[in-house]
Amino acid sequence: MTTTPSDLWHHYGRTRAERDRAVPDAFRWNWGQDGGPGPEVLGDLSGLVVGDLGSGAARHAAHLVSHHEPARVVAVDASPGQHELAVDLFGHLAPRLRIVPSDAVSHLRAAAGTYDVLYSVFGALDFTDPPDLLSAAASALKPGGRLVFSTLAHYLGGAPAQPDVVASAVPAKTPEGEASTLRRWVLQEHVWMKVLDEAGFTDTSVDVLPSASEGPRVADTLLIRAVSVQGRRSDAGPAG
Numbered sequence: 289m290t291t292t293p294s295d296l297w298h299h300y301g302r303t304r305a306e307r308d309r310a311v312p313d314a315f316r317w318n319w320g321q322d323g324g325p326g327p328e329v330l331g332d333l334s335g336l337v338v339g340d341l342g343s344g345a346a347r348h349a350a351h352l353v354s355h356h357e358p359a360r361v362v363a364v365d366a367s368p369g370q371h372e373l374a375v376d377l378f379g380h381l382a383p384r385l386r387i388v389p390s391d392a393v394s395h396l397r398a399a400a401g402t403y404d405v406l407y408s409v410f411g412a413l414d415f416t417d418p419p420d421l422l423s424a425a426a427s428a429l430k431p432g433g434r435l436v437f438s439t440l441a442h443y444l445g446g447a448p449a450q451p452d453v454v455a456s457a458v459p460a461k462t463p464e465g466e467a468s469t470l471r472r473w474v475l476q477e478h479v480w481m482k483v484l485d486e487a488g489f490t491d492t493s494v495d496v497l498p499s500a501s502e503g504p505r506v507a508d509t510l511l512i513r514a515v516s517v518q519g520r521r522s523d524a525g526p527a528g
């Protein structure tokens with residue numbers, strides 16, 4: 289017998305959605321969503337196919353289709369609750385915003401060579417086995433395709449990130465409010481560089497975005513950019 293896993297993201301962003309249904313004016317990468325660089329980090333998106341991995345309520349994706357000129361943004365999220373929230377808030381932005389209920393790894397594996405740009409803001413990259421997700425992302429990117437994501441630079445509370453590809457259990461809640469846990473990968477800079485390299489990315493750069501505020505739940509952010517090696521090889525053209 290198989291059982292459907294509980295949706296541990298059901299409650300995320302729900303309170304905000306009750307009072308704020310607007311397409312955000314800004315797109316931020318940092319943990320506090322209150323400073324640092326914006327969507328310019330993604331480059332010129334005009335005419336490009338863009339994917340948001342672990343898009344939640346799709347606020348970042350809605351911003352991009354409303355304030356930039358991508359051909360489309362595909363907002364992928366595995367949580368039924370987040371998918372429902374995103375469709376309710378931003379379904380009217382279809383067809384340039386496509387809201388897809390799927391695990392990011394299976395979506396990317398079925399989309400070889402589809403995307404110009406993939407990004408994630410504390411999304412699927414933080415909560416999915418990195419080698420699995422990164423190799424699927426490398427193959428879903430077109431020649432020259434770019435991956436950009438933000439992730440925690442250290443644990444909330446200040447403990448250092450992991451020196452190896454190791455997940456930790458973090459608290460979560462079932463839709464019924466029962467306590468549970470989910471896996472989160474909080475990795476040191478050099479560990480991300482290594483897994484990206486092994487998954488088929490090159491030209492990786494990492495910026496640390498310091499927290500713009502103070503308090504017990506604040507955190508610094510790693511903003512990581514990389515280019516698919518498959519893309520680079522195709523750029524170079526056939527040998528001989």
Ligand SMILES: C[S@@+](CC[C@H](N)C(=O)[O-])C[C@H]1O[C@@H](n2cnc3c(N)ncnc32)[C@H](O)[C@@H]1O
Pocket residue numbers: 297300341342343344345346347364365366367370390391392393408409410411412413415416
């Ligand atoms: C912390 S929330 C961030 C949501 C959104 N990026 C934002 O900034 O508001 C993490 C999201 O990643 C999604 N997620 C985690 N692992 C995923 C996976 N493997 N595939 C698709 N979505 C995933 C969760 O369902 C959740 O909505």
